[in-house]
Amino acid sequence: MASYHCSVKVGSKGKAGSHAEYIARDGKYKEGKKYEDLEATSAGNMPKWAEHNSAYFWQAADEHERVNGATYREIEIALPRELTVEQRSELVEEFIEQEIGNRHAYQWAIHTPKAALEGEKQPHAHIMYSERTRDGIDRDPEQYFKRYNAKAPEKGGCRKDSAGTEERLQATRQRWADLQNKHLERYGHDARVDHRSLQARGINREPEKHIGPSRIQDLQEQEVTVLLTRRAAEGELEGAKRQAFLQQVAFGIADARARFELTKQIEAGKNQARENFQRLKAEKEQEAARVRQKQEAEAKRQAEREQQRAAKRDRGMER
Numbered sequence: 001m002a003s004y005h006c007s008v009k010v011g012s013k014g015k016a017g018s019h020a021e022y023i024a025r026d027g028k029y030k031e032g033k034k035y036e037d038l039e040a041t042s043a044g045n046m047p048k049w050a051e052h053n054s055a056y057f058w059q060a061a062d063e064h065e066r067v068n069g070a071t072y073r074e075i076e077i078a079l080p081r082e083l084t085v086e087q088r089s090e091l092v093e094e095f096i097e098q099e100i101g102n103r104h105a106y107q108w109a110i111h112t113p114k115a116a117l118e119g120e121k122q123p124h125a126h127i128m129y130s131e132r133t134r135d136g137i138d139r140d141p142e143q144y145f146k147r148y149n150a151k152a153p154e155k156g157g158c159r160k161d162s163a164g165t166e167e168r169l170q171a172t173r174q175r176w177a178d179l180q181n182k183h184l185e186r187y188g189h190d191a192r193v194d195h196r197s198l199q200a201r202g203i204n205r206e207p208e209k210h211i212g213p214s215r216i217q218d219l220q221e222q223e224v225t226v227l228l229t230r231r232a233a234e235g236e237l238e239g240a241k242r243q244a245f246l247q248q249v250a251f252g253i254a255d256a257r258a259r260f261e262l263t264k265q266i267e268a269g270k271n272q273a274r275e276n277f278q279r280l281k282a283e284k285e286q287e288a289a290r291v292r293q294k295q296e297a298e299a300k301r302q303a304e305r306e307q308q309r310a311a312k313r314d315r316g317m318e319r
Contacts, residue, residue: 002184004193005078005124006176008169016058016071016128023109023126026055039123040089041109045102045134049141054107060141061130072128073163075099077176079110079123082189091183092125095176103161104129132158 011019021027025038043054050057061071077095079088092108100106106129115122132144137154149156177195184191 002080002082002180002189002191002193003078004177004180004195005076006173006195007076008163008172009074009076010070010164011072011074011128013065013067013069013071014062016061016065017055019072019074019128020055020058020107023111023128024055024107025109037111037113039085039110039112040092041107042093043105043107044096045100045105047105047134047141047144048138050105054105056141057105057130058107061145064142064145066145066147069160070131070162073131074126074128075172077125077127079125080180080184080189080191080193081121081123082184082191083187087183087187088123088125091180092127094183095179096127098175098179099172100127100129103133104131105134106130131160131162133161134158 018027022029024041025035029035046054046057050060058072065071077092079091083091088110092110096106096108106127108125108127110123110125112121112123114120135153135158137158139157144157146157148159153159173195177193181192184193
């Protein structure tokens with residue numbers, strides 16, 4: 001069952017290089033069974049001096065970004081198990097295009113560790129990007145992370161966009177749910193995700209806290225069963241709600257169609273009545289015209305007969 005997770009974190013100075021290695025499973029994170037869960041990774045929008053070595057970009061951020069400044073912002077998202085490896089990468093890349101575009105240097109990776117409780121793969125993506133906004137000006141690593149100069153941008157560093165408001169975070173969360181659902185539908189899956197809180201979705205319980213592998217080992221078999229049963233029940237509830245909603249939509253569409261057809265029939269009846277009225281009116285007018293023509297012809301003949309009789313009388317008097 002597809003699950004929803006979307007969180008945003010900020011990395012402080014000195015953390016970017018190490019975190020980039022962590023998500024790409026590089027450097028000290030390259031060895032060990034624990035880090036064999038890398039499914040895909042890539043980077044983009046890097047300046048010329050880091051186009052072929054994204055690690056250099058994050059190292060430069062750690063070195064040149066101002067003290068107490070953020071060196072990166074990271075979006076962490078859960079990915080649907082229902083999608084294939086290629087489809088998950090496609091989904092992440094479309095999300096990056098939607099949220100980052102060509103504005104910020106970024107690096108992303110998909111990990112697929114096994115879920116501690118269910119034992120199935122738990123695919124998720126890390127998308128880390130620089131808050132520095134690209135503007136087409138060539139800068140060396142040191143200048144790239146300097147303070148922005150509004151009057152003379154070419155003399156300062158790239159402008160920063162922290163995107164740290166609650167409104168922007170909620171908008172991002174909703175867009176991620178919408179995009180994920182679009183891809184699930186595109187590839188024929190019924191599962192859907194919802195970015196809203198449990199309360200907003202009508203689920204009356206406290207949010208489930210993350211349970212790591214060490215905590216799972218301490219749980220009794222009955223507790224694990226309860227957790228899995230509850231998750232399955234909530235999944236069925238969400239599915240039932242979605243099905244009911246779709247039925248309401250279908251009923252609404254059917255009702256709208258019926259109303260539309262009825263309206264068409266009524267309009268057709270009105271048009272037919274108007275046509276019948278006009279036809280009858282025309283027929284009456286034609287009949288009235290024929291009567292007038294007949295009356296006029298009869299009056300003309302009568303006048304001619306009167307003239308003939310008058311002419312005969314005049315000839316008789318002359319004799």
